[in-house]
Amino acid sequence: MTLRTRFAPSPTGFLHIGGARTALFCHLHTRHYGGTTILRVEDTDLERSKQEAVDAILDGMHWLGLDPDEGPYFQSANREKHLDIVDQLLIAERAYRCYCSKEELDQMRDEQRSAGLKPRYDGRCRDRGSAPTPDAPYVIRFRRPKVGEVIWQDKIQGEVRVRNDELDDLILVRSDGSPTYNLAVVVDDHNMGINLVIRGEDHLSNTPRQIQLFEALAWDVPEYAHMPLLHGEDGAKLSKRHGAVSVLAFKEDGFLASAVNNYLVRLGWSHGDQEIFTTKEMEELFDICEVGRSAAIFNSDKLLWINSHHIMDAQPEDLLEELTYQLQRIGIEGVENSRLLEIIPEFQERSKTMVEMAQKIAFLFIDELPPYEPNAAKKHMKIAAIGPLSELTSRLESCQDWSHDSIEKVFKSILDAFGIKMGKLAQPVRVALTGTATSPGIYETLCLLGRQKTISRLKAGVVFLEEKAAAAE
RNA sequence: GUCCCCAUCGUCUAGUGGCCUAGGACGCUGGCCUCUCACGCCGGUAACGGGGGUUCGACUCCCCCUGGGGACGCCA
Numbered sequence: 001m002t003l004r005t006r007f008a009p010s011p012t013g014f015l016h017i018g019g020a021r022t023a024l025f026c027h028l029h030t031r032h033y034g035g036t037t038i039l040r041v042e043d044t045d046l047e048r049s050k051q052e053a054v055d056a057i058l059d060g061m062h063w064l065g066l067d068p069d070e071g072p073y074f075q076s077a078n079r080e081k082h083l084d085i086v087d088q089l090l091i092a093e094r095a096y097r098c099y100c101s102k103e104e105l106d107q108m109r110d111e112q113r114s115a116g117l118k119p120r121y122d123g124r125c126r127d128r129g130s131a132p133t134p135d136a137p138y139v140i141r142f143r144r145p146k147v148g149e150v151i152w153q154d155k156i157q158g159e160v161r162v163r164n165d166e167l168d169d170l171i172l173v174r175s176d177g178s179p180t181y182n183l184a185v186v187v188d189d190h191n192m193g194i195n196l197v198i199r200g201e202d203h204l205s206n207t208p209r210q211i212q213l214f215e216a217l218a219w220d221v222p223e224y225a226h227m228p229l230l231h232g233e234d235g236a237k238l239s240k241r242h243g244a245v246s247v248l249a250f251k252e253d254g255f256l257a258s259a260v261n262n263y264l265v266r267l268g269w270s271h272g273d274q275e276i277f278t279t280k281e282m283e284e285l286f287d288i289c290e291v292g293r294s295a296a297i298f299n300s301d302k303l304l305w306i307n308s309h310h311i312m313d314a315q316p317e318d319l320l321e322e323l324t325y326q327l328q329r330i331g332i333e334g335v336e337n338s339r340l341l342e343i344i345p346e347f348q349e350r351s352k353t354m355v356e357m358a359q360k361i362a363f364l365f366i367d368e369l370p371p372y373e374p375n376a377a378k379k380h381m382k383i384a385a386i387g388p389l390s391e392l393t394s395r396l397e398s399c400q401d402w403s404h405d406s407i408e409k410v411f412k413s414i415l416d417a418f419g420i421k422m423g424k425l426a427q428p429v430r431v432a433l434t435g436t437a438t439s440p441g442i443y444e445t446l447c448l449l450g451r452q453k454t455i456s457r458l459k460a461g462v463v464f465l466e467e468k469a470a471a472a473e
Numbered sequence: 474g475u476c477c478c479c480a481u482c483g484u485c486u487a488g489u490g491g492c493c494u495a496g497g498a499c500g501c502u503g504g505c506c507u508c509u510c511a512c513g514c515c516g517g518u519a520a521c522g523g524g525g526g527u528u529c530g531a532c533u534c535c536c537c538c539u540g541g542g543g544a545c546g547c548c549a
Contacts, residue, residue: 010549042549102547109545118475119545139547157478166476174547181549204477205544228479228542235541263485266498270486273497292479292486295542299484302499312512349512360510380509411508426508438510 003035005196010042011053014246015060018230018238021264026198027066028286039068043076044184060247064257075184082179082187086172094216097138098125120168140173150208155225155289162208170209186213194222201226225288228295254353259310263303267296276309308352316344326358332365346440363434369460370435380427386465388418388425393458402451404443432461
């Protein structure tokens with residue numbers, strides 16, 4: 001039997017990191033077993049469903065490389081099918097009309113709570129024959145079995161048992177005639193041939209109810225895997241209040257999709273001591289059955305470290321898109337890919353994020369002189385560097401071949417001529433060229449910057465030093 | 474409150490009764506490398522929540538406590 005899994009978000013907001021993890025685990029497990037992933041938007045609550053949210057979820061999944069094989073399907077489109085099933089249940093007396101008002105139910109729950117009981121519907125309309133008044137509003141409830149228990153072998157949680165008397169008669173159809181989530185899920189999972197449901201542990205308590213429904217309809221029950229939740233830094237379930245930001249915010253912040261996936265997959269799952277996984281490796285190795293049962297706390301330091309590794313390990317071509325995106329965000333546009341491809345390798349192991357990379361390479365593209373960082377200038381732009389710097393400038397000007405080796409020879413000749421150490425030369429040069437005290441190797445930096453900009457910035461550096469010397473007198 | 478789940482370094486985890494004086498990773502930290510930064514390498518820091526059992530022997534099995542989390546909607 002071919003594996004069919006679904007990711008079923010409700011369109012009430014963007015795809016956050018916890019939802020992304022669920023989608024990822026679905027995707028990975030399904031890929032491992034060669035199955036089919038289905039995206040189904042759970043929009044039975046039309047009031048809270050938003051098209052923008054659907055788009056945001058789709059965008060988030062696409063960025064992470066989690067596009068579904070089928071869908072998106074919209075649960076609201078299946079309304080008639082859901083309601084047909086309820087008719088069947090009504091006829092079979094597995095469902096009944098309940099005329100209780102919300103106030104009545106609230107009061108009932110309050111009483112139960114104060115009596116130390118679990119609040120739940122007490123079934124008072126179960127055997128009510130007729131409507132209190134002909135036009136009384138009603139909901140339709142499922143007539144659950146009262147005895148026995150629901151047992152299933154959860155792929156993560158192991159055997160789970162729930163006594164039927166712990167449950168209550170859930171609502172299938174609202175008083176406005178619309179199907180509820182639990183009904184829609186069961187009908188859709190069945191109709192779509194879903195045979196494995198992977199979802200968050202927060203759905204654990206829905207599962208026995210849904211299994212009861214499957215059984216009442218004499219349908220095959222899918223398998224289940226309830227993932228432990230991802231918690232925020234405060235240890236509580238991720239929510240908008242607990243820093244559950246859109247996954248696309250990670251793109252903004254310069255994270256690579258593969259790194260985000262890699263980070264997420266290690267929360268609850270491991271493969272020996274391996275920390276860094278390519279997407280392909282994850283798809284080959286991951287198995288939902290190996291996921292642990294305890295919740296994990298989101299830790300941005302680890303994500304940053306993983307991101308830096310994915311940047312280092314990437315082919316430069318694979319960084320083009322994200323780098324161009326980040327450059328454009330800081331106002332640098334129109335840089336040729338071929339030029340970027342020369343630059344990227346020098347910055348891969350120096351950038352933890354693509355934002356950082358864009359910032360670090362920005363000095364190469366500005367036409368004006370780079371502003372000197374005060375600390376860098378103070379520490380390295382010493383008056384004593386005037387001689388070496390100006391001599392270097394003129395020797396570079398007459399240097400025929402702007403290559404790493406030729407540039408190195410020129411530098412070495414200056415070192416010999418002045419009897420100074422590399423640090424005394426390279427650092428002032430670095431500040432003059434980049435405005436900062438850090439950059440790739442100095443020869444590489446000159447190569448990337450090019451002859452023209454190098455010479456003019458060095459000259460400006462000499463002027464800067466001369467002015468400084470003049471002011472000191 | 475009721476029901477359910479979880480419990481190894483601050484964090485992510487390995488560990489499936491003896492290989493554990495508990496391994497790896499992030500973080501923090503000492504050092505090496507070095508033209509800077511980074512990478513890399515070497516070292517350090519730090520954990521089996523508590524109490525009972527079971528056993529020749531428990532991080533590993535059972536029970537209780539404690540702690541954390543989740544669920545209890547005409548939301549999904």
